[in-house]
Amino acid sequence: xxxxxxxxxxxxxLYDCFPxxxxxxxxAPFNVAWHLQGFGLSPLFISRVGDDxxxxxxxxxxxxxxxxTSGLQMDSAHPTGKVNITLxxxxxxxxxxxxxxYDYIVSDAxxxxxxxxxxxxxxxxxxxxxxxxxxxxxxxxxxxxxxxDVNLRSPWWRPEQVLEMIDGxxxxxxxxxxxxxxxPDAEEDAIRMQRLIENAGLQLLLITRxxxxxxxxxxxxxxxxxxxxxxxxxxDTVGAGDALTSVLIAGVLKGWPYRQSLKRAQTxxxxxVGRRGAIVDEPGFYQPFIDEWELV
Numbered sequence: 001x002x003x004x005x006x007x008x009x010x011x012x013x014l015y016d017c018f019p020x021x022x023x024x025x026x027x028a029p030f031n032v033a034w035h036l037q038g039f040g041l042s043p044l045f046i047s048r049v050g051d052d053x054x055x056x057x058x059x060x061x062x063x064x065x066x067x068x069t070s071g072l073q074m075d076s077a078h079p080t081g082k083v084n085i086t087l088x089x090x091x092x093x094x095x096x097x098x099x100x101x102y103d104y105i106v107s108d109a110x111x112x113x114x115x116x117x118x119x120x121x122x123x124x125x126x127x128x129x130x131x132x133x134x135x136x137x138x139x140x141x142x143x144x145x146x147x148x149d150v151n152l153r154s155p156w157w158r159p160e161q162v163l164e165m166i167d168g169x170x171x172x173x174x175x176x177x178x179x180x181x182x183x184p185d186a187e188e189d190a191i192r193m194q195r196l197i198e199n200a201g202l203q204l205l206l207i208t209r210x211x212x213x214x215x216x217x218x219x220x221x222x223x224x225x226x227x228x229x230x231x232x233x234x235x236d237t238v239g240a241g242d243a244l245t246s247v248l249i250a251g252v253l254k255g256w257p258y259r260q261s262l263k264r265a266q267t268x269x270x271x272x273v274g275r276r277g278a279i280v281d282e283p284g285f286y287q288p289f290i291d292e293w294e295l296v
Contacts, residue, residue, distance in 0.1 A: 005253050006114060009033040010046045010138055011122040012102040013058055013072075014081030016238075023054070025061060026278050027081065027102070028151050028242050029122050034279045035246035035268075037067045038286035040296040041253060044117075046071035046110065046138075047125075048101040054080035055101065065281070070111035075101040096124070096153050103128035107137050118252060120147045120245075123165060127156040139165070147171040149245055152178050163200070171204040171252075172196070173245055179207055193217050204258075206248065208241045216262050224259050226266040228273075239278020244269040250295065264293060 011029030018024070033045040045067060049055030051074045058080065062069050081100035086093045102125050119142035126132040139146060148169045150162060163182060166172045174182070176189070183192040189207075197205050197219055205217045213227035244265040251261030268289060272278070280286075290296055 005041075006117055007033075007036055007041060007043045007249055007253065008046065008071075008113070008117045008119045008138070008142065009036070009043050010105070010120070010135060011125045012081055012100075013045075013047045013049060014083055014100065014102065015054055016083050016085050018085050019087070023082075024277060025058065026239065028149055028239075029120070029125075031239050031242035031278045032120060032149070032246045032249070033067065034065065035243060035286075036249060037065055038280070038283070039246070039250055040286075040290060041250060042068065044068055044071050044111070044113075046105065048073040048075050048078075048103075048105045048131075050074075050078055050080040050101045051076045052080055054082075061281075065283075073101075073105060073109045075104055078104055094153070096156060098156075099128075103131050105131040105134045107134040110134070113141070116145070117142055118145045118147065118249065120149065120249060121165075122149045122151050123162055124151055124153055124156060126161065126165065135165075143168060145170055147245075147249065148173070149242075150174045150178050150182075152181060166196070166200045166202070168201055170202070171206065171248075172200065172202055173206040173208070173241070173248075175208045175210070175241065194221075206245075208244060213266060214244060214262060216258055218258065222258070224262050226262045228266060228270050234273050235276055240269045240273050242278060243272040250293070254293075254295070264289075 009029050009032055012027040013030035014027040015023040016026055033043045036043040049058045059069055059072055078099060078101040081102045082097050084095040121135055126135050146169045148165055179192050183195055186192040186195055193205055203219050207215045216224040247265035247268045248261050
């Protein structure tokens with residue numbers, strides 16, 4: 001695989017911790033990297049975990065999945081990331097704990113980096129100046145092929161900071177609520193999308209719309225829409241957007257047409273929401289997609 005074909009994924013890896021004691025491995029960038037590895041695309045995942053049992057479990061799990069761990073930094077001063085989840089009525093409440101290891105990703109511990117790569121990052125890890133500085137370095141290095149997955153998590157974001165990170169990206173991914181939060185002055189979605197593309201100089205804008213599917217808009221004005229199959233069995237929607245993003249990255253690397261990429265991305269996201277959890281620790285799960293899409 002050539003250097004330009006190897007994706008670099010930057011951001012948080014953490015555990016969702018439930019009241020019953022269950023801890024589920026995740027974090028949007030980690031989920032994306034996990035799926036890319038499942039597809040045989042060998043991502044370099046850059047993050048940081050604590051030198052603690054959870055951190056060592058992350059490393060061991062990545063090894064078992066065949067992932068390169070050279071970008072996973074170990075931190076003896078800060079714990080592996082956690083999100084405390086509580087159930088309030090029919091809704092989940094999320095407490096994203098501050099000062100976690102992924103807040104302290106340092107540039108001087110980065111592994112050897114290729115000259116060119118497709119670079120994907122989120123926005124949560126930029127809440128701390130340490131990781132933000134490392135992200136800024138990588139954004140500059142890979143400015144030509146940069147994708148940002150906007151994950152607005154209160155209270156850990158500021159509009160001006162997020163818009164600055166979107167600026168100059170090749171592709172930005174948001175959900176429909178985030179689009180509204182970042183473009184509050186526009187009255188219609190189409191205007192919001194066009195304004196964000198023009199103001200940020202994007203080539204592509206991906207908007208996920210939950211049960212309504214997703215929409216992709218190009219700088220040239222082409223618009224592609226896809227919706228899940230009406231007979232989809234939904235078990236768990238956590239990680240659906242990450243699944244969709246991972247296939248779009250695969251499509252960019254393989255040169256698929258945008259319409260085909262979006263359709264395949266929705267197909268994979270549909271498969272993910274039919275299972276419990278954002279990632280699948282079964283190598284055989286990915287093989288039908290590898291075969292049908294001729295990924296390797």
